Amino acid sequence: xxxANPSEEQASDAADQKPRAPRHxxxxxxxxxxxxGKKPTRHRVxxxxxxxxxxxxxxxxxxxxxxLVSVGALDAVGATVVWTRDSLAGLKFVEPIxxxxxRAKAAVAPQPFxxxxxxxxVNAPTAGWVPNLNSPYRR
Numbered sequence: 001x002x003x004a005n006p007s008e009e010q011a012s013d014a015a016d017q018k019p020r021a022p023r024h025x026x027x028x029x030x031x032x033x034x035x036x037g038k039k040p041t042r043h044r045v046x047x048x049x050x051x052x053x054x055x056x057x058x059x060x061x062x063x064x065x066x067x068l069v070s071v072g073a074l075d076a077v078g079a080t081v082v083w084t085r086d087s088l089a090g091l092k093f094v095e096p097i098x099x100x101x102x103r104a105k106a107a108v109a110p111q112p113f114x115x116x117x118x119x120x121x122v123n124a125p126t127a128g129w130v131p132n133l134n135s136p137y138r139r
Contacts, residue, residue: 028102030055032091033068033076045071046088050096052079058089067091072102 078094
């Protein structure tokens, strides 16, 4: 019986591991939905990649827990909590995501000023101070 050389074991372990996807430092927010009736929580995304993310304010997260994560413009994606340390947590997505899609800005329709119609086809004044007449921010 021969013993394996420790350096050979380390080399085979390194060959079995896939290289990590590149991490992108981002300034996004994420909503994490927990199973079991817990309310969704909001977090800041520190790093984002195709395979996962790192969030802060993750007190109460448990390693191995399954959650749903909504990042930026992406809808909920299944993820597993891989690690927690201090107030940080690392989550691994069930399926790879497109980080550029997460960074895309969501289109949000602007709210009309108080007293104005939502119908954009209505001819309203567009010059001078008249358009801001009913604006609470322009008094």
